[in-house]
Amino acid sequence: MTDQATVRTAAGGLAQRLRDAFERAPDRQPALELNIGRATIHIEIAGDAAEIVMPALRKRLGPVTQPADLTFRAFTQPGLDPLGQAITGAAASQRVSAMTDPISGTLSTWDEDERVGYYWCGNVDRLPAWDFAAPLRALFSWSLPSFDMHLIHAAAVGNDEGAGVLLAGPSGRGKSTTAIICAAKGMRIVGDDYVVLDTSGDLRAHTIFDIVKLRPDSPANALVPDAEALLVREDGKAHIQLSDVLGEQHIESLDLVAIGVPKIAEQTGKPRRESGRSTLLALAPSSILQLPGTQRDTFPALVRACRELPAYEFEVGPDIDAIPAAVSMMLT
Amino acid sequence: MNAAQQSLRKQQLNILEETFESEAVIINIASGYYFSLNGAGTEIWQLFGQARDPAEIEQRFSAEQMEFVAQLRTQELLLASDDPAVQLSGEIIATETPKLERFDEMADLLQFDPVHDIDLDGDGWPVLREGFTRPPASA
Numbered sequence: 401m402t403d404q405a406t407v408r409t410a411a412g413g414l415a416q417r418l419r420d421a422f423e424r425a426p427d428r429q430p431a432l433e434l435n436i437g438r439a440t441i442h443i444e445i446a447g448d449a450a451e452i453v454m455p456a457l458r459k460r461l462g463p464v465t466q467p468a469d470l471t472f473r474a475f476t477q478p479g480l481d482p483l484g485q486a487i488t489g490a491a492a493s494q495r496v497s498a499m500t501d502p503i504s505g506t507l508s509t510w511d512e513d514e515r516v517g518y519y520w521c522g523n524v525d526r527l528p529a530w531d532f533a534a535p536l537r538a539l540f541s542w543s544l545p546s547f548d549m550h551l552i553h554a555a556a557v558g559n560d561e562g563a564g565v566l567l568a569g570p571s572g573r574g575k576s577t578t579a580i581i582c583a584a585k586g587m588r589i590v591g592d593d594y595v596v597l598d599t600s601g602d603l604r605a606h607t608i609f610d611i612v613k614l615r616p617d618s619p620a621n622a623l624v625p626d627a628e629a630l631l632v633r634e635d636g637k638a639h640i641q642l643s644d645v646l647g648e649q650h651i652e653s654l655d656l657v658a659i660g661v662p663k664i665a666e667q668t669g670k671p672r673r674e675s676g677r678s679t680l681l682a683l684a685p686s687s688i689l690q691l692p693g694t695q696r697d698t699f700p701a702l703v704r705a706c707r708e709l710p711a712y713e714f715e716v717g718p719d720i721d722a723i724p725a726a727v728s729m730m731l732t
Numbered sequence: 733m734n735a736a737q738q739s740l741r742k743q744q745l746n747i748l749e750e751t752f753e754s755e756a757v758i759i760n761i762a763s764g765y766y767f768s769l770n771g772a773g774t775e776i777w778q779l780f781g782q783a784r785d786p787a788e789i790e791q792r793f794s795a796e797q798m799e800f801v802a803q804l805r806t807q808e809l810l811l812a813s814d815d816p817a818v819q820l821s822g823e824i825i826a827t828e829t830p831k832l833e834r835f836d837e838m839a840d841l842l843q844f845d846p847v848h849d850i851d852l853d854g855d856g857w858p859v860l861r862e863g864f865t866r867p868p869a870s871a
Contacts, residue, residue, distance in 0.1 A: 570837060676752035677768065681835070685766045688748065688759055689838040695761055699748045706752070 411498035415509040418473075418518035422446060425475045432461040433468075437598050437606050437653075439547045442468035443536075447476035448524050453535045456609040459643040470543045472536055474519040499538050499692050504531055510542035510693075517543060533611040533639055534594050538692050540608065545697035548600035552702065553686040555579035556590035556605035556654055557727060564590065564605055564654025565730045566597075566705065567662060568683035574662035574716040577618045578723055583649040584623035585724045590654050592642065599701045603656040603708060612646075613637040619720050658730040659683065659711040668722035671712035671730050679711035739783035739817040740801075740810050747809065751778070758809060764839035765807065773830035776800055780810055785817035792824055800830040807834065 422428075425446035434441045434457065442464060445453055453474050454461075495512035505526045510517040517539035521527065540551045555575045558564030567575045576592050583589035590605045592612035598604040614620055615637055624645045643650055661674055661682045684702045688694045714726050746762035756774040758767040769777055776797060789801060804810040 675755075677755045677757055680750060680752065680757045681766070681768055684748075684757070685759060685835065685838050688761065689764050689766075695748060699750075699759075703750050706750075 411496040411509065414498045414507060415496045415511055415518065418507065418509055418520055419516075421477060421520070422473050422475050422518060425477055428475075431464050431468075431471075433464045433466070434461055436544070436596055436608060437547060437549050437604075438600070439469050439544065439549065440466050441470045441472060441543075444471065444473045445475065446473075449474040449476050449519070449521065451524055452476070452521060452527065452532060455532055455639070455641070456535055456611045459610045459641070460607070469515065469547070471516045472519065472539050473516065474521075474536060476521045476524055478522055497542050497693055504528055506531070508536075508538035508692075510539055512542075512546075515543070529613075529637065529639065533613055534609050537594065540596075541691040541698075542693040544596060545693070545701075548598065548701075549606070550597045550599070550694070550698040550701045551594055551608065551687075551691060552597045552683070552698065553593065553690060554595055554597075554605075554683065555592050556595045556656070557582040558588045558590070558651070558654040559728070559731055560588065562588075562651070562653075562655050563657045563731050564588070565727055566595070566605060566656050566659045566683075566709070568659055568679065569661050569663075570682070570686055572615075574664045576613055576615075577620045578660070578662045578716055578727065580612055580614065580618075580620040580646070581623060581720050582724045582727050583646045584620070585721070587649065587724055587727065588651040588654065589642070589646060589649050590651060597656075597698075597701055597705065598653075599704060603705055604653050605656055606653045607650070610642045611639050612642045613639055619718055623720070656705070656709055659705065659709050660727060660730050661711065661713045662716045663713060665715035665717050667715065667717040668719050668726055669715035669717075671714040671726055674711040674713045676706045676711065678713070680706045738786075738812040739815055740780060740786050740789065740805075741783040741813045741815060742777070742780045743809055743811045760808065763808065766835050766838065767807065767809070768833045768835075770828065770831040772826065772828045773800060773832055775827075776830050777804065777809070779820065779824075780804070782818040783813050783815035784820065788817070788820060792820060794826055796829055797824070797826065800832065803832050807832070 428446040431442040431444045434443055443461065496509060498509045500507050505522045507520045519536050519539060537551060544551055555567040556564050557579050567578055569575055579589055579592050590607050591609060594609055596606040596608050598606055659679050661679060680703065683706065684699060688699055712730050716723055746760055748759040748761060750757050751774055754771045754774055756769040756777055790798060
């Protein structure tokens with residue numbers, strides 16, 4: 401395994417190459433502003449990167465109104481290969497994280513000192529579905545903990561009073577179905593696949609991505625028949641703009657009062673208290689193991705959620721009218 | 733220190749863990765496996781928060797407990813260490829069969845190690861870890 405000093409040097413070199421390449425990138429667009437909790441993020445896009453970033457973020461991006469706490473620069477540049485040459489040395493003191501994804505052909509870097517991150521993609525056509533549904537997630541994952549906020553794999557729904565339930569569990573266990581059915585039936589929704597867990601005070605969930613993903617066999621499809629799916633991606637799921645189909649139910653943030661762990665069953669059931677251990681098993685792995693930089697700060701945040709919030713397992717069945725009632729029990 | 737003199741202790745570098753009501757959750761961020769331990773298993777796991785002498789362990793543990801230790805070693809949760817062994821204190825009381833449950837579904841995502849195993853002399857893309865083999869779910 402490459403030693404840590406070499407890794408740090410390599411990461412710093414990669415960030416430098418992306419910085420230089422972005423400066424020369426064609427079709428650079430004016431910065432847009434995204435606010436999540438207390439953080440103001442400026443997003444600068446060049447090349448075809450808008451195709452990657454905008455579907456999940458466009459409803460939340462606006463003109464720049466205040467200085468940036470964090471800056472993300474996303475660009476596509478076919479023919480550029482920032483990894484092709486030997487890495488030249490960078491300052492050893494730079495606190496730079498880097499992540500390559502050979503499946504998608506992307507590179508992300510985050511400089512903790514400069515508070516600037518880069519996302520480079522060589523070919524948009526190579527990107528897997530999840531890169532469109534949750535763009536720039538490595539940059540969010542690295543940067544948000546400095547604000548005591550953490551990108552996590554979970555959904556969140558709640559009531560008009562602003563109280564919310566964090567829906568946890570691995571993919572395919574009914575989180576999205578539960579979240580979308582609850583929202584379609586009048587509850588509030590913060591997000592489907594990812595939310596931002598805010599631990600700066602009492603636990604809160606903030607919105608981040610505007611995409612919900614539905615499997616073809618999900619009963620939630622019956623409640624959003626007018627949705628024009630962006631695209632059925634190769635993961636077999638329809639990617640739907642949340643603000644288009646359930647915009648009135650969307651809410652920026654919820655105060656978390658419980659964690660719900662759904663389980664697909666033949667019939668929807670009443671929530672049953674779940675142990676902190678089982679809840680952490682449902683909540684932590686898919687965040688910790690799929691997102692970079694989560695070990696130091698995000699794992700303790702998830703532990704805190706499991707220790708402070710009452711947790712429930714509940715069965716989710718085809719009797720979809722019973723699902724919001726089951727979730728609402730966790731809010732009382 | 734040669735292999736025969738090495739102690740045994742928890743792997744620290746790639747492990748995240750938390751104990752709830754005497755039962756532990758462990759995530760190995762290098763392998764992608766995560767684990768749940770019952771009460772008796774957690775008690776044994778926590779003993780290895782300090783370096784222990786394998787010979788003393790073998791002397792004082794029951795066959796069932798030794799089998800559990802072997803599982804921890806197979807799953808790379810316990811590693812050989814050059815730290816001086818600390819003698820066990822108190823009696824090791826077997827309240828139940830120690831159990832470890834492994835969860836696999838995230839592990840396939842972790843066959844690459846993007847930041848660390850970059851091929852700096854080649855094209856810079858990650859290198860699949862050579863000789864990567866999945867340890868058996870049980871020892």
